[in-house]
Amino acid sequence: QLSLFRLTVKTPFRTSHSSVDSKEMKKFQLLAHKWWDEEGEYSALHSMNDIRVPFIRDTLLSMSSNYHLGNPLSGVKILDVGCGGGLLSEPLGRLGASVTGIDPLEDNIRTADQHKSFDPVLAKRIQYKSSSLEEIVEESMETFDVIVASEVVEHVADLETFIRCCCQVLKPEGSLFITTINRTQLSYVLGIVVAEKIMGIVPEGTHEWEKFVPPKELEHLLESNGFSVKTVKGMLYNPLSGSWSWMDSTSLNYAVHAVKSGAQGQSGPTDAPSETDTEQHSATAGTA
Amino acid sequence: SSAEMAAVLGRAVLAPLGPRLRARPRAPLRSAVSAASAPPLYDVVVSGGGMVGSAMAAVLGHDIHFHGKKIALLEAGPRKEYDHMPDSYSNRVSSVSPGSATLLSSFGAWDHVCSLRLKPFRRMQVWDACSEALIIFEKDDLDDMGYIVENDVIMSALTKQLDAVADRVEVFYRSRAVGYTWPLPSHSCDTSPWVQIELADGRRLQTKLLIGADGHNSVVRKEAEIKNIEHQYDQSAVVATLHLSEATDNNVAWQRFLPTGPIALLPLSDTASSLVWSTSHEHASELLAMDEESFVDSINSAFWSNVNHSDFIDTAGAMFRSAISFLKPSGTAVRQLPPSVAKVDPDSRAMFPLGMGHATEYVQHRVVLIGDAAHRVHPLAGQGVNLGFGDIACLAHHLSAAAFSGSDLGSLKHLLKFETERQRHNVSLVAATDVLKRLYSTRLTPLVLLRTWGLQVTNALPPVKVRI
Numbered sequence: 001q002l003s004l005f006r007l008t009v010k011t012p013f014r015t016s017h018s019s020v021d022s023k024e025m026k027k028f029q030l031l032a033h034k035w036w037d038e039e040g041e042y043s044a045l046h047s048m049n050d051i052r053v054p055f056i057r058d059t060l061l062s063m064s065s066n067y068h069l070g071n072p073l074s075g076v077k078i079l080d081v082g083c084g085g086g087l088l089s090e091p092l093g094r095l096g097a098s099v100t101g102i103d104p105l106e107d108n109i110r111t112a113d114q115h116k117s118f119d120p121v122l123a124k125r126i127q128y129k130s131s132s133l134e135e136i137v138e139e140s141m142e143t144f145d146v147i148v149a150s151e152v153v154e155h156v157a158d159l160e161t162f163i164r165c166c167c168q169v170l171k172p173e174g175s176l177f178i179t180t181i182n183r184t185q186l187s188y189v190l191g192i193v194v195a196e197k198i199m200g201i202v203p204e205g206t207h208e209w210e211k212f213v214p215p216k217e218l219e220h221l222l223e224s225n226g227f228s229v230k231t232v233k234g235m236l237y238n239p240l241s242g243s244w245s246w247m248d249s250t251s252l253n254y255a256v257h258a259v260k261s262g263a264q265g266q267s268g269p270t271d272a273p274s275e276t277d278t279e280q281h282s283a284t285a286g287t288a
Numbered sequence: 289s290s291a292e293m294a295a296v297l298g299r300a301v302l303a304p305l306g307p308r309l310r311a312r313p314r315a316p317l318r319s320a321v322s323a324a325s326a327p328p329l330y331d332v333v334v335s336g337g338g339m340v341g342s343a344m345a346a347v348l349g350h351d352i353h354f355h356g357k358k359i360a361l362l363e364a365g366p367r368k369e370y371d372h373m374p375d376s377y378s379n380r381v382s383s384v385s386p387g388s389a390t391l392l393s394s395f396g397a398w399d400h401v402c403s404l405r406l407k408p409f410r411r412m413q414v415w416d417a418c419s420e421a422l423i424i425f426e427k428d429d430l431d432d433m434g435y436i437v438e439n440d441v442i443m444s445a446l447t448k449q450l451d452a453v454a455d456r457v458e459v460f461y462r463s464r465a466v467g468y469t470w471p472l473p474s475h476s477c478d479t480s481p482w483v484q485i486e487l488a489d490g491r492r493l494q495t496k497l498l499i500g501a502d503g504h505n506s507v508v509r510k511e512a513e514i515k516n517i518e519h520q521y522d523q524s525a526v527v528a529t530l531h532l533s534e535a536t537d538n539n540v541a542w543q544r545f546l547p548t549g550p551i552a553l554l555p556l557s558d559t560a561s562s563l564v565w566s567t568s569h570e571h572a573s574e575l576l577a578m579d580e581e582s583f584v585d586s587i588n589s590a591f592w593s594n595v596n597h598s599d600f601i602d603t604a605g606a607m608f609r610s611a612i613s614f615l616k617p618s619g620t621a622v623r624q625l626p627p628s629v630a631k632v633d634p635d636s637r638a639m640f641p642l643g644m645g646h647a648t649e650y651v652q653h654r655v656v657l658i659g660d661a662a663h664r665v666h667p668l669a670g671q672g673v674n675l676g677f678g679d680i681a682c683l684a685h686h687l688s689a690a691a692f693s694g695s696d697l698g699s700l701k702h703l704l705k706f707e708t709e710r711q712r713h714n715v716s717l718v719a720a721t722d723v724l725k726r727l728y729s730t731r732l733t734p735l736v737l738l739r740t741w742g743l744q745v746t747n748a749l750p751p752v753k754v755r756i
Contacts, residue, residue, distance in 0.1 A: 038699065038701070039698070047701070049693070049694075049695070050693065050701075053693050053694050053695075054693055057692075057693070057694075069352050069353075069355040069356075070352065070353060070354060070355025070356035070357065070742075071355070071356055072692070090696075091694030091695060092694060092695065093694070094691075094694035094695075095694040096356075118480055118481055119329070119481065119496075120329065182706070223639075
């Protein structure tokens, strides 16, 4: 019954906003001032910090040998793409990182700027810019140690362009962290019907199931655009406790850590694309 | 002043942005103009520099995830110098549990305590003046059950450890907080999201998290409008430093329940003990007023006299005891005799009123209560400061994890976890102590029998004793 055709309609010509979808922007416009209400529309995103920040922090700590007491991410330059009101930028800034947060929606940037302004430490460590990823590529080639794109790729119009731009602004061997939603029957039932229409965990209309990204597709796009995928982990939201946890299955939400190949062009151990990838561009029913 | 000029100009410049800019009283203005005039911002401010407040600030100051954070401790009184401990003992002592000792050693304070002075005790004997019912607490492995430490010794150790992290923890002496301004939970555009603190001398501070450790009359609790369930006992505690008739190992803590209230003898050394005698206000005043000899006589009589026995109770108690020893031969303990007192240190007698209290909430957005500000108990269980140290261990654990995750320290999310954990622990103890106090404040035969048999059973059953 859920036999939907995934139409890979690409925009006929490339504009500087090619990964930004204007319909998406309108949706977020209405909620621009609600970001920082921890019990409000974005409460699930606030509580997601409890697993995504330790995930980013521990992955980066395990890859580096320095440790600054009290500032574990000191010296790390992070780009937070689709930063919204700054929910993820702020914890990363508190851990010592220099964060650049970009979001195409000016109202989001305004909210984010305003919220960080009261904390002098954060105000210095975080810079926000109203911009799409493409717009900063030229001036930021190989600038960042880390890119985080959390709850973003399910909203972009052209995922491959997005990933290519990430690769361009990332230093060699830099890390890319993505969290997003899988496109499965389960994610339709729980992620759209229950989360949006029944329980109101997510504001209605936030997500379009057709734009959810299966992990295999994401992995393939990453591997063929200069990345080596290191980790894929499933995430689960418990609406009763309002908290997130890790789980083995990636059928709902999941997180990915990928590393940009080094200057020699060496890829990681997960090289060869698997045969299942050829299914991705044909019409599919909701895959589990 | 230039700050006021900036404020006026700021408002004029930003006014066209519309009605969102209404300035609230006592809140800093938008950051663009507030850089010059905003009060200093701290990550954590602890209000109250007693044992619990000082230990809290010291624990955070020594936490590795708090390097680079700014902590302030506000104490209304002056800084006390503890360099030289006087030869005589102070009359305010605390019974420190092994768990509290562990907390104090985690940031280096316990070593200082040990190098000053303390008295470990191995055994607690608690018995009823109306019968001979008795319960003895003892650890099987000959470990210390607890330590009697003068409060001044604890404060000396804490002050030393605060000095050691002075780059991270700023202690403000003679700084009483007189007013607090709370932020809105989901802060709107232009008002400061921090807690504003006003000191008596007009200075102001801001903080992301306020920890109220300001005692059972907590101003933080009152200003936060947190309801407190409280009850004044019609009892005062008389404290004094006593000298024993003869030197002994003195490693037992003694407590006898008199109908007027419990009298306790806590060991300080082989020849000295500290008195804590909870009794009616009138009797307490009498005890303070009488001459030293009569005072010593009253104490010895309280521990030794059988005037409160009745034949009925004695017989009933003895019968019950033989029944128990028949069923469980090891279940009756060997009764030791408490030491007798020879004299009292002059000028060491003092009294203070007793009460119980429990805050209905321990936390609010950006505020948390610890120690007596959150819960106040009768000294009969020797728990008071240990509950506070337990609060510190729990709160420090949650704040450390929050700091390591880059969280906003004042966020209710982890503060509520602290509250749940501690309320679960504290409520039962505060309630049980209160029940014990009331149960033992009577001569009525049925209740005496009940508590007599209850105590004998408890003494005979190891699992129950261990839990206590």
